Amino acid sequence: MKLHIIAGTLLVGLVAGIAGGIVYASESRDGGGGAAAPFVESPLPGGGLQVPHNERFHLSTDQKWVYSEGHLSDLIRLQWTEDRAKPALAWADEKGMDKAAIVAHAKANDPNQADHNHISIETTMSPDGEQANQLFTRFEIPFDQDVADIRTHSSNFNVVDGILRVAGSEGVTRDFQFAKTEKGNVTTPRWAIRSDATEESGADAGSNFHIVRYSDAGEALDTPLFIARDAGNVGIGNTDPASKLDVDGDSIRIRRAKTPASSSAEGKVGELAWDNGYLYICVAENTWKRAALESW
Known part of the structure; x- marks a missing residue:
């Protein structure tokens, strides 16, 4: 059986005999023989046909999703005319209020x-907010694009007990961008x-x-920070570092002064410090040497 839903109207073709209106036939849930039960008018705003309460559609297919054959496995098709x-x-609560929807459209x-x-996947805004109970796009996937620019709106993305991964094939750059959003969903990168x-x-x-x-x-503009994987x-400011830290610049700044208490003060090899009179270098664990600073 193929179910077509066209522009919000439910059209069901059932080989059960149609006499004087649309009917639906099945066995009752208790296994007994069931009489044909008619669709009824939906009480929701906009009306439409309502399937008898607690009944369901069961759709199945043995067809493939093949373009040249007309996608024969599309058991449900929604079309705008x-x-x-x-x-x-759409999903509604016990009062008939819309709470969530999946919508596809062009204009x-x-x-x-x-x-x-x-x-798009849409859910309602907060009931006490500026747009109370209005459906709002949270996640959208565009069509008619070779590479889809997927977007979220007013949504946080959390990965719990998992991995957020940006993967790519050999020779492909993998970016995680921070960008500025402008009118019309135009984005301009700031950092990557x-x-x-x-x-x-x-x-x-x-x-x-x-x-x-x-x-x-x-x-x-440039690459302020680069790390070679090997x-x-x-x-810093270069992409071919020849040492553990390679700075392409004419100065390095240590903002705060420090004066080791003595030449045997606590320190690790390679630490640098300065004060108004000396430049200090830790040459071995807890072993400092200093050079006097002079004006010129």
Whole structure:
């Protein structure tokens, strides 16, 4: 059996005999023979046909989803027949109030808005808010795009006991972007966390880490922070660090002064410190040396 729902109207073809109106036939839930029970008018706003209470549709198919054959396995098909129509599946509470819906449509209600061209999952706003109980798009997937720009609205995304993963094939850059949103869902990047497309040639090489900075126009400016995956070398302002920390700049600033209490004060190898008179270097554990500072 194939069920077609067209523009909100439920049309059911049942090989049970139709006499004087649409009927539906089944055995009763207790296993006994059931008489044909008619559809009734829905009490919800807008009316429509209502299936008898506690009954269900069971749809099945042995057909494939093949474009050239007309997608014969589409047991439920929703179609809009006017350009601003919005066929939907909706869920209502015990009072008949809409609470959630899945909607697909092309054009917005407002002719001045850009075409939506998406399928969306919608839920109601808070009952005591500015748009009380109104259905609001939370998640949308556009159609007529080779790469779909999926969006969420007024929604937090939580991964509980799992992994948030950005994956890609060999030679593909993987980005996690922070962007500015403008009118019409236009986004302009500001920062990106990136695993680059450098070839993975063995010995842990390739797929290096970047933090990328963008201009007001959304153009990539530079890489303030880079980490090579093979050696773990960190580049500040460069992408080819030759040591554990490689700074492409003409100064490094340590903001706060520190004076070790003595040459045997607590310290780790390589620590640097300064005060008004000396530059201090810890050359071995708890062993400091200093050089006097002079004006010129």
